Amino acid sequence: MTIDDLTGKTGEWLRGEGAMSDVVLSSRIRLARNLADRPFLASASQTERTEIYRTLVDEITQTPTGADAMVVDVDDLDTVDRGILVERHLISHQHACGEGSRGVTISPDETQSLMINEEDHLRIQGLRSGLQLEAIWDDINAVDDAVSSRLAIAFDQDLGYLTACPTNVGTGIRVSVMLHLPGLKYTKEIERMARAARDMRLAVRGLFGEGTDAVGDFYQISNQTTLGKSESAIREAFSNRIIPKIVAYERQARETLIKKRTVKLDDRIWRAYGVLSNARRISGDETQSLLSPLRMGIHLGRFDRFGIAALNEMFLYSQPAHLQRLHGKSLEGQERAIARADYLRERIGAAT
Amino acid sequence: MSTVCQICMEAKATVHISDMAPTKRDRHLCEDCAEREGIIVKSHHTTNEILQQFIKQKVGLVTGDEFKCDGCGMTFRDFQSKGQLGCPQCYESLSPMLLPLIERAHEGHTSHVGKAPMTAEPTVRRQVGLVRLRRELQDALEGENYEQAARVRDEIEALESQ
Numbered sequence: 212m213t214i215d216d217l218t219g220k221t222g223e224w225l226r227g228e229g230a231m232s233d234v235v236l237s238s239r240i241r242l243a244r245n246l247a248d249r250p251f252l253a254s255a256s257q258t259e260r261t262e263i264y265r266t267l268v269d270e271i272t273q274t275p276t277g278a279d280a281m282v283v284d285v286d287d288l289d290t291v292d293r294g295i296l297v298e299r300h301l302i303s304h305q306h307a308c309g310e311g312s313r314g315v316t317i318s319p320d321e322t323q324s325l326m327i328n329e330e331d332h333l334r335i336q337g338l339r340s341g342l343q344l345e346a347i348w349d350d351i352n353a354v355d356d357a358v359s360s361r362l363a364i365a366f367d368q369d370l371g372y373l374t375a376c377p378t379n380v381g382t383g384i385r386v387s388v389m390l391h392l393p394g395l396k397y398t399k400e401i402e403r404m405a406r407a408a409r410d411m412r413l414a415v416r417g418l419f420g421e422g423t424d425a426v427g428d429f430y431q432i433s434n435q436t437t438l439g440k441s442e443s444a445i446r447e448a449f450s451n452r453i454i455p456k457i458v459a460y461e462r463q464a465r466e467t468l469i470k471k472r473t474v475k476l477d478d479r480i481w482r483a484y485g486v487l488s489n490a491r492r493i494s495g496d497e498t499q500s501l502l503s504p505l506r507m508g509i510h511l512g513r514f515d516r517f518g519i520a521a522l523n524e525m526f527l528y529s530q531p532a533h534l535q536r537l538h539g540k541s542l543e544g545q546e547r548a549i550a551r552a553d554y555l556r557e558r559i560g561a562a563t
Numbered sequence: 564m565s566t567v568c569q570i571c572m573e574a575k576a577t578v579h580i581s582d583m584a585p586t587k588r589d590r591h592l593c594e595d596c597a598e599r600e601g602i603i604v605k606s607h608h609t610t611n612e613i614l615q616q617f618i619k620q621k622v623g624l625v626t627g628d629e630f631k632c633d634g635c636g637m638t639f640r641d642f643q644s645k646g647q648l649g650c651p652q653c654y655e656s657l658s659p660m661l662l663p664l665i666e667r668a669h670e671g672h673t674s675h676v677g678k679a680p681m682t683a684e685p686t687v688r689r690q691v692g693l694v695r696l697r698r699e700l701q702d703a704l705e706g707e708n709y710e711q712a713a714r715v716r717d718e719i720e721a722l723e724s725q
Contacts (some may be wrong), residue, residue, distance in 0.1 A: 236676075244680075245651065247651060248649075250634075250635050250650040251647060251649055251650055251653075253645050253647040253648065253649055254637060254645075254649035254650065299676075321682050328568070330647070332618050355678075355680075356681050359680035359681040359682055360681035360682060362682070363680075363682045364680040364682060365651035367651075367654060367655075367675075368675075369673070369674050369675060370654055370665070370674070370675055371676075371677060371685070372675075372680075372681075373651040373654050375647045375648055376646065376647050376648070377648065377654075377661060377664055377665050378668050380654070380665060381669065381672070381675045381676075381677065382675070382676075382677040382678070384677075392572055412670060418620075434671070435584035435668075436668075436669045436670050437669065438665065438668075438672045438673070438674070438675060439669055439670070439671075439672020439673070439674060439676055440672070440677075441676045441678075441695045441699065442677050442678060443699060444676075444698070444699070444702060447702075450644040472571060475589060504681060529651055553683060563596025
């Protein structure tokens with residue numbers, strides 16, 4: 212399997228399925244793990260770094276799920292291919308821009324990716340569309356057990372899993388749910404929601420995690436406390452309380468828009484469609500901000516020119532690395548904006 | 564009447580505190596100055612930033628050089644500048660300095676509840692498992708989730724009899 216095989220389709224997390232998929236784009240869980248007998252990466256030499264990389268690749272590929280996985284040496288990739296992995300949420304931006312021996316193993320359906328030598332030696336990540344935390348947990352818990360039965364993992368009876376940064380110590384778990392909240396944005400309730408979430412010690416971030424803006428009305432909610440709460444308690448809080456509550460608020464906001472601002476709502480949706488299907492050059496941010504009302508429009512039954520599958524395809528392929536891959540060459544600034552508009556017109560033309 | 568910050572004399576004071584020691588005095592500060600003084604931590608900060616700020620405050624009290632890891636030689640000061648630890652052993656060697664940070668970053672928690680690696684000593688696995696299951700049992704009972712409580716209780720009994 213190669214990067215080319217990936218770009219022929221959208222990953223599982225863009226399938227538009229799973230619980231509450233009208234609001235929840237995707238869910239993710241990652242576990243931070245380190246080898247017990249190796250220094251953390253901050254003080255590892257290049258040689259040790261390479262040894263850690265080789266050891267982990269060797270062992271991962273001998274586990275049941277690792278056998279089918281695609282092994283990617285991120286250090287060897289060019290900028291576009293690294294970008295492809297970031298846009299598909301298979302590696303973090305930090306991992307793409309890092310230095311030295313590092314890589315990722317990716318399951319064929321892209322629901323599991325294991326980053327090697329990111330901040331920790333190993334970050335086991337599970338990713339699925341909609342709210343599917345239990346299914347993700349079942350997958351990555353099995354991977355974690357398989358890896359930790361082959362390798363000694365840094366663990367302390369009191370502190371749990373020992374991680375490079377003490378903010379991840381304990382379970383080493385981060386549960387993140389990507390929410391599409393245009394309703395709360397348009398009704399100006401979004402700040403209130405974000406404040407409430409932060410008061411509950413949850414992190415609120417943009418589409419690509421840490422340090423990114425809420426492009427296209429996407430907000431990622433994740434836990435920050437990893438010590439003293441079990442993996443199941445954290446999952447349970449997200450699945451049964453935090454996320455259903457925000458989803459209920461968002462649905463309510465959408466209802467309000469339909470009842471009280473019908474024309475304004477429809478105007479926003481159809482203008483977005485007009486621009487996307489006619490523009491001759493368009494930026495990535497503008498594309499995302501126009502796809503947002505269309506996504507909501509499809510879920511509310513107010514837009515029917517194409518469905519969620521086509522929309523998600525445009526969402527992914529209009530991003531810089533995918534766009535350049537599609538064109539088979541690197542595109543800069545203005546050229547890229549023109550290529551994006553061409554792609555969107557063509558894709559919308561094929562779908563309608 | 565709105566008060567002006569006593570430090571920068573410009574912004575509106577929104578943080579009002581009364582120091583009780585050594586003598587009672589009221590202070591009125593704006594959010595930015597209060598943050599610089601280490602009195603408040605703005606809510607939009609990430610845990611990492613909170614940690615860093617807390618580390619900086621600590622610098623005044625201890626130099627950080629007197630704590631050095633037996634495993635990799637990293638000092639607490641190194642950790643302060645890098646933001647990452649050197650090796651698993653650091654947690655033990657630097658624990659007098661680290662534990663307060665950990666406690667603050669994790670809502671006051673200092674002990675792990677959750678799974679353990681397969682290679683961990685059987686006794687460790689058993690103990691960690693029991694801690695987790697007992698917590699789960701309590702949660703299930705509080706949530707009146709009796710079916711799950713019964714299941715967890717069976718797991719506890721199985722583990723205890725090992």
